[in-house]
Amino acid sequence: MIHARGGTQAGRDYRQGLRERAPGCENRRAGSSPSRTFMPADTHPDVAVEFRDVCYRLDHGATLLHHLNLAVRRGELLVLLGRSGSGKTTSLKLINRLLEPSSGQVMVEGRASTHWDPIQLRRKIGYAIQEVGLFPHFSVERNIGLVPALQGWPRQRIQERVRELLQLVGLEPQIAARRPRELSGGQRQRVGVARALAADPPILLMDEPFGALDALTRAELQREFLALQRRLGKTTVFVTHDLREALLLGSRIALLEAGRLLATYTPNQFLHAKEPLAAAYVAAFHTGNSPQGGA
Amino acid sequence: MSLWQFFAQNRAEVLQLTLEHLWMVGLSMAIAVAIGVPVGIWLTRRQVAEKPVLGVANVIQTIPSLALFGFLLPAPWIGARAERIAVLALVLYALLPVIRNTYVGIMGVDRAVVEAGRGMGMTGRQLLLQVELPLALSVIIAGVRVATVISVGLATIAAAIGAGGLGEFIFRGLAMVNNVVILAGAVPAAILALLADFGLGLLEKHLRPA
Numbered sequence A: 001m002i003h004a005r006g007g008t009q010a011g012r013d014y015r016q017g018l019r020e021r022a023p024g025c026e027n028r029r030a031g032s033s034p035s036r037t038f039m040p041a042d043t044h045p046d047v048a049v050e051f052r053d054v055c056y057r058l059d060h061g062a063t064l065l066h067h068l069n070l071a072v073r074r075g076e077l078l079v080l081l082g083r084s085g086s087g088k089t090t091s092l093k094l095i096n097r098l099l100e101p102s103s104g105q106v107m108v109e110g111r112a113s114t115h116w117d118p119i120q121l122r123r124k125i126g127y128a129i130q131e132v133g134l135f136p137h138f139s140v141e142r143n144i145g146l147v148p149a150l151q152g153w154p155r156q157r158i159q160e161r162v163r164e165l166l167q168l169v170g171l172e173p174q175i176a177a178r179r180p181r182e183l184s185g186g187q188r189q190r191v192g193v194a195r196a197l198a199a200d201p202p203i204l205l206m207d208e209p210f211g212a213l214d215a216l217t218r219a220e221l222q223r224e225f226l227a228l229q230r231r232l233g234k235t236t237v238f239v240t241h242d243l244r245e246a247l248l249l250g251s252r253i254a255l256l257e258a259g260r261l262l263a264t265y266t267p268n269q270f271l272h273a274k275e276p277l278a279a280a281y282v283a284a285f286h287t288g289n290s291p292q293g294g295a
Numbered sequence B: 001m002s003l004w005q006f007f008a009q010n011r012a013e014v015l016q017l018t019l020e021h022l023w024m025v026g027l028s029m030a031i032a033v034a035i036g037v038p039v040g041i042w043l044t045r046r047q048v049a050e051k052p053v054l055g056v057a058n059v060i061q062t063i064p065s066l067a068l069f070g071f072l073l074p075a076p077w078i079g080a081r082a083e084r085i086a087v088l089a090l091v092l093y094a095l096l097p098v099i100r101n102t103y104v105g106i107m108g109v110d111r112a113v114v115e116a117g118r119g120m121g122m123t124g125r126q127l128l129l130q131v132e133l134p135l136a137l138s139v140i141i142a143g144v145r146v147a148t149v150i151s152v153g154l155a156t157i158a159a160a161i162g163a164g165g166l167g168e169f170i171f172r173g174l175a176m177v178n179n180v181v182i183l184a185g186a187v188p189a190a191i192l193a194l195l196a197d198f199g200l201g202l203l204e205k206h207l208r209p210a
Helices: A009-021 A088-095 A118-123 A140-144 A146-150 A155-168 A173-177 A185-197 A215-232 A243-249 A267-271 A276-287 B003-009 B011-045 B047-062 B065-072 B082-107 B111-119 B124-161 B167-176 B179-207
Strands: A047-057 A063-073 A077-081 A103-108 A125-128 A203-207 A235-240 A252-257 A260-265
Touching: A047 A088, A047 A235, A063 A077, A063 A088, A063 A235, A063 A260, A077 A088, A077 A243, A088 A103, A088 A203, A088 A235, A118 A125, A125 A185, A140 A146, A140 A155, A140 A173, A140 A185, A146 A155, A155 A173, A155 A185, A185 A203, A185 A215, A215 A243, A235 A243, A243 A267, A243 A276, A252 A267, A252 A276, A260 A267, A260 A276, A267 A276, B003 B011, B003 B179, B011 B047, B011 B082, B011 B124, B011 B167, B011 B179, B047 B082, B065 B082, B065 B124, B082 B124, B111 B124, B124 B167, B124 B179, B167 B179
Parallel strands: A077 A235, A077 A252, A125 A203, A203 A235
Antiparallel strands: A047 A063, A047 A103, A252 A260
C-alpha cells in the first residue's frame, strides 16, 4: 500500500497545489468502465507496457494517480523514481492488475490489462518485492519454482530450472533445501530475483527489491542485476526512491510526484534537468542526502 | 475404599465410559472443525459478516451447558438419542474458538506474502491452500486445542441427560455422596483434558511458521 507520508510542510503544500490545479480524475466516477473511454487502437510493437491516461483513485476518494501517460519500451529498464506516496508502487500494481485503473487503460503486450485474464497476465510478468514476499514455509527451491509449478511444469524440469536460476543469481545449489529465514538478506533478495525470472517472463516488475539491504550488498546486487538484465533483455519496470540506484540501473527514469508524472529522462538528462524536483534530487545526491530525508 | 481399588474393581466400566467420553469429544470436534474452519475462511472473504457470525457464536457460549442440553431434548431426531444431543451441544460450544481462530489466523498472514502470491498469478484457491491455510494452521490448531479442552470438561455434564461418558461416575458419586466415585469420573476426565492440551500444543508448536 501507498501511504502518503508528510515530508516537509513545503512539500505538502506543493502536492496540495498540484491536486487543486488539475481536476479530472477526482470528478470521474470510479465505477465508470475503462473500456468505454476512447483509446487509439494499437500500441507500437516496440512498446511492452503503456499507460494511457490512467487515473487511479481509492473508493473513498483519494486520488493516487493523475492521468498517467507513459510507455515502456521492449527490453528497456524503466525506473519509476519518487518519494513515498508518489504513486510508484500503485503504477506497478496496475501493470499486473493487482489494481485496476479507475479510468484510462494500461496496455500490456498490446492488450488492456482489464482484458487479460489476471492469472495469465501475472504469470507472464515476473514480480519481485522487498524480501518479505518470499513464502516463509516454502524451501528456496519451492519458492523459486512456484510459477513453473503453477503452470504445471514436470518436477524434473522445475528442478533443473531452479538449479539454473540459482547459478544465474550467484547462489550455491545447496541453498535450495533451506527456508528463507535461514538465509542472509542478500541471499533472500537473490532468491526473490530468481523467483521472478523462473518462468522466463518477458516483463519484470521490481518494487524496491534491494531496499532492505545494507549498502555494500545492495551495490553488489545492483551491479549483478544490471549485468543480468542486459544479458536477458527483459523489459523491466523498477521502482525506487534512491537516485543512485535509478542512475545506475535505468535506461530511462520516470520522475513521479504526488501521483503525477513530472517527466522522463535518460540518466544523463536527469543530472542536468531544470525541473525543480529533479534538480533537488541531484543536489541532494551530490551532498549525500536524499530529498525525503533518509531511507 | 480408595480410588485405586475402585478402578481395579470397575476396570471394564471405567474403560467403557472413558471410550464413550473420547467418542463424544472426538466426534463433536471433528464436526466443529468441519463447520468452523470453512465458516472462518468465508468470514475472511466477507468481512461484513464477521461481527454477526462471531456474535452468534459468542451468545451460544454464554448459554449454561445444562440448560442447552435441556433445550435440545425436544428437538426432532437429535432429541431421540442422548448422545446426539450431547454431540450437538459440544459442537455448538466448540464453534466459537474454531471460527474465531481460523479468521484471526488467516487475517494475520503477512499481507505482503499474500500479495506476492497474487502478483505471481496464484488463483484464490491456490493462495488459500498453499499460503494462507498453511501459515494460519498453528493459530487454527490453537483454537481447536482450546475447544477440545473445554469439550472434555463439558462432556461430563452430558451424563445428566443420560449420554454416558465419565460424567456417569460424577453424577453417581454425587447421588451416593461418595467422593471416591466422583473422583473416578473427575480424575480420568482431567487426565484426558491435559493429554489433549499437551498433544495439540505440540502439534501447534510444530506447525508454527518461522
